[in-house]
Structure formats: structure tokens, C-alpha cells
Amino acid sequence: xxxxxxxxxxxxxxxxxxxxxxxxxxxxxxxxxxxxxxxxxxxxxxxxxxxxxxxxxxxxxxxxxxxxxxxxxxxxxxxxxxxxxxxxxxxxxxxxxxxxxxxxxxxxxxxx
Amino acid sequence: xxxxxxxxxxxxxxxxxxxxxxxxxxxxxxxxxxxxxxxxxxxxxxxxxxxxxxxxxxxxxxxxxxxxxxxxxxxxxxxxxxxxxxxxxxxxxxxxxxxxxxxxxxxxxxxxx
Numbered sequence: 564x565x566x567x568x569x570x571x572x573x574x575x576x577x578x579x580x581x582x583x584x585x586x587x588x589x590x591x592x593x594x595x596x597x598x599x600x601x602x603x604x605x606x607x608x609x610x611x612x613x614x615x616x617x618x619x620x621x622x623x624x625x626x627x628x629x630x631x632x633x634x635x636x637x638x639x640x641x642x643x644x645x646x647x648x649x650x651x652x653x654x655x656x657x658x659x660x661x662x663x664x665x666x667x668x669x670x671x672x673x674x675x
Numbered sequence: 676x677x678x679x680x681x682x683x684x685x686x687x688x689x690x691x692x693x694x695x696x697x698x699x700x701x702x703x704x705x706x707x708x709x710x711x712x713x714x715x716x717x718x719x720x721x722x723x724x725x726x727x728x729x730x731x732x733x734x735x736x737x738x739x740x741x742x743x744x745x746x747x748x749x750x751x752x753x754x755x756x757x758x759x760x761x762x763x764x765x766x767x768x769x770x771x772x773x774x775x776x777x778x779x780x781x782x783x784x785x786x787x788x
Contacts, residue, residue: 596776605780606765619775654719661707661726661774664767666719 567667588657681779698766707769
């Protein structure tokens with residue numbers, strides 16, 4: 564597609580359930596980021612994939628969070644045993660190495 | 676450690692007034708520098724970027740930014756603010772061998788009529 568696509572756009576889940584968030588980056592982009600943005604807050608870095616290098620997972624808040632990027636393209640962010648504090652907008656971005664990042668519209672996750 | 680600081684959490688200006696949003700970074704070499712805008716309910720949009728060359732860069736919507744190596748700054752400016760400029764502004768740097776983006780916490784801009 565022409566831009567970064569994220570699905571679902573909205574997700575409501577019960578506390579304790581697992582969720583998967585999907586990101587389709589721009590074709591050919593080697594870098595892919597996941598961020599979390601709480602209401603009125605800045606971007607919280609979660610994880611960074613760059614080409615075939617080992618991902619930078621330094622931003623993942625707990626071991627309940629994990630992410631994969633298959634074939635250097637699509638990425639899935641998984642949150643296990645969701646908690647209410649996980650409620651936020653999860654943003655995905657992709658870029659060519661070092662260049663500007665293109666953001667998806669985000670997935671709004673609500674844990675009830 | 677690499678970091679980006681946006682000292683102003685919130686700024687209010689009158690429509691038509693000039694604007695300067697501050698951004699300072701901590702990084703040993705010259706990073707790649709970016710400014711993004713996030714309007715209410717909208718995604719993040721790139722305003723401008725600096726990689727090398729002329730230290731004064733022009734962006735969209737009448738914005739410009741100046742890279743000052745001596746001050747480790749990349750401040751965003753606009754000569755005359757419009758009401759539609761009310762938004763959250765984020766400064767980011769691409770640093771390190773992998774050029775991972777590091778973000779400031781953002782500056783919220785309000786525009787008075």
C-alpha cells in the first residue's frame with residue numbers, strides 16, 4: 564500500500580486477555596518502530612527493527628510485551644495478559660535507514 | 676546517552692505572532708534531525724528534516740528550523756502562526772550507527788484568536 568497500515572484501528576479487550584496488533588509497513592522500508600502514546604503524552608518507544616539486525620527491545624515495558632517482524636515486512640506486537648495500564652494508542656512507523664519515518668494511524672487499545 | 680529535550684511542555688501564542696519551539700539534543704556526532712506535528716485526532720506528519728548542508732531548512736506549512744551545532748539545538752520557527760497550527764510538536768533525532776529515532780516529549784501549542 565501507499566502508507567503504513569495498522570490493524571485493528573480500535574481494540575477493546577478484557578483485562579487478562581492477550582491481544583495482537585498488526586503493522587504493514589511501506590514496501591521496501593528497512594526500519595520499523597513500535598511506539599505507545601497515552602492520552603496527551605509523548606511517544607514511548609517500544610521496539611525497533613532495522614533490516615536483519617537484532618531488534619532493539621529496550622523500550623518494552625515488561626515481558627508481557629513482544630514483537631515479531633516476519634520476512635522483513637509485516638510486524639505483530641503482542642501483549643499478553645493485558646492490564647488496564649496498557650490502554651493507549653499503539654503507533655507503528657517505518658522508514659528507509661536513517662530517513663524520515665512514516666506513521667500509521669495507530670491502534671487504540673482499551674483494556675476494560 | 677543520546678537524548679532529546681523539548682524544554683517547553685506547553686506554549687500559547689496569539690494568531691499572527693511569531694513562534695519558536697526549542698529542541699536540544701545530546702549526541703556526539705551530527706545526528707539526523709526531524710520535526711513532526713500531530714494535530715488533534717491526526718497522525719504524525721513530518722514538517723522538515725536536516726541531514727547535512729545548509730543549516731536552515733524549510734519545511735511544509737511555512738515552518739523552518741535551524742541547526743546550531745555549537746548549541747546542539749534544532750529550533751522550529753514560524754513567522755506568523757495560524758489557528759490551524761495548534762497541535763503537538765515533536766522533535767526527533769536519528770542517532771547512532773543504526774540511526775534509531777529518539778524523540779522529545781513534545782510541545783503542545785495553543786493559538787489564541
